Structure formats: structure tokens, C-alpha cells
Amino acid sequence: MEARGDLGPARESAGGDLLLALLARRADLRREVPLCAGCDQHILDRFILKALDRHWHSKCLKCSDCHTPLAERCFSRGESVYCKDDFFK
Numbered sequence: 001m002e003a004r005g006d007l008g009p010a011r012e013s014a015g016g017d018l019l020l021a022l023l024a025r026r027a028d029l030r031r032e033v034p035l036c037a038g039c040d041q042h043i044l045d046r047f048i049l050k051a052l053d054r055h056w057h058s059k060c061l062k063c064s065d066c067h068t069p070l071a072e073r074c075f076s077r078g079e080s081v082y083c084k085d086d087f088f089k
């Protein structure tokens with residue numbers, strides 16, 4: 001199965017140390033903050049990418065082949081994401 005899609009910020013979130021400190025104490029808040037599918041850390045970035053029905057840090061969503069960051073558009077095949085060039089080659 002193949003799918004492709006435009007990436008966009010799923011939502012905006014306030015970032016920063018304050019949030020991290022809150023998260024350390026509040027299990028209820030931890031459930032609210034999406035986990036990155038790439039690195040398994042909470043995503044406190046201003047922009048959260050969504051691909052393969054999962055959330056990603058913008059720095060964690062990279063082409064499986066050439067490791068180019070996929071900030072704007074990604075192409076997925078199975079469990080992997082690719083840049084345009086590698087997807088179509």
C-alpha cells in the first residue's frame with residue numbers, strides 16, 4: 001500500500017522549559033502531548049508533523065534513504081517515508 005500526502009502542522013503547541021517541568025509532574029498532561037514516532041520523546045516543538053498517522057518532530061521525519069529532512073512533503077511506502085526523489089527512483 002502506498003500513500004503520499006502533504007505535511008502540515010497538526011497543531012501548534014507552546015514550547016519551552018515550562019512545559020517540560022509541567023510534564024515531569026503531571027501524568028495527565030503527558031497523555032495530552034504527542035510522542036514522536038521517530039525518537040519516542042514528547043513533542044514540545046511549535047510545529048508537529050503528522051505522517052503515517054503518527055506525530056513527528058520536524059527534525060525526526062527524514063527520508064529513509066538519503067536522510068533529508070522532510071519538512072514539507074513526504075512520500076510513504078509501508079512503514080518508511082521517503083523524499084520525492086527516492087520514492088520515484
Ligand SMILES: [Zn+2]
Nearest residue numbers: 036039057060
Ligand atoms: Zn522526535
Ligand SMILES: [Zn+2]
Nearest residue numbers: 063066083086
Ligand atoms: Zn531521499
